[in-house]
Amino acid sequence: MNTTEIERKFLVRSEDFKTEAHKYTRIIQGFLNTHPERTVRVRLKGDLGYLTVKGKSNDSGLSRYEWEREISKTEAEALLKLCEAGSIDKTRYEVQKGTHVFEIDVFHQSNEGLVVAEVELGHEEESFEKPIWLGEEVTGDKRYYNSQLAKHPFKHWS
Template sequence: MGVEIERKFLLAGDGWRAAVERTQAMAQGYLNDLDVLAGGGQKASIRVRIEGEAAFLNIKSAQAGPSRLEFDYPVPVEDARQLLDLCVGGLVRKQRHYVRHGGHLWEIDEFEGENAGLVVAEIELDAVDEAFACPDWLGAEVTELRRYYNLALADRPYSQWSEAERAGADA
């Protein structure tokens, strides 16, 4: 069984850019209803993602928070392209930047299209209570705020958020 333990943060600056090891373009969409996080009847999201020359079908449990079940399966890229055409809601496009800090690999997602302007840093951990060094470019934690999940961004993109939501308030 796969378990993902991940925390999400806004960024307080661009200091991370100088430490980027590599960048990967990504496009992803969701095959099931987008109300999963809103307490709909579904217990998981089903996502298709293309990462450069690789593609994956991903199933992730619906609860918000740092720990969720996650299953990732490789699929042929051409199949993934066709599956993206079947997705509901909008496609989420982003550049994922990989940055090492304090012995951890940070994934910094710089969103594009309707989500342009949003940049979120994620760290995957081995335990919910695992300690990690916070880089000086790290801002407020948003792990518990569902609107920052890619599934929510496919349904209600960043361009539709209020000023309070953009400022990080739990609106």
């Protein structure tokens, strides 16, 4: 899939989303490249693997180019061994609100305690229903990019 990804990212203020979730999946991911101009991610999501390249975000932090291909679980496991130091371990919950699906990531291990929600949009000005558990917006704050959390885990923030 080649596309421009448009999403907004928020902190989550309570675990109320868990009762609204229609799906959840454990995700392990690592990064083959975390250059500021592009990231190359390997993801193991259940029994599926993915290789993803993301470009640099635009000035608002809302949009960036994304290329993704499904790969086998075996290929993903092999590529994860080649990744840069640091990885992401999280459980992703999916919650439908109106016409949008919120993906809520509950981080584990070195990012334990961090819970972030993302909503993908069709265009930057698109409105959406905000759930009661949605907190402060952190769209464009690079500290919350998974590639940065792998290098600078949440537990080590001061």
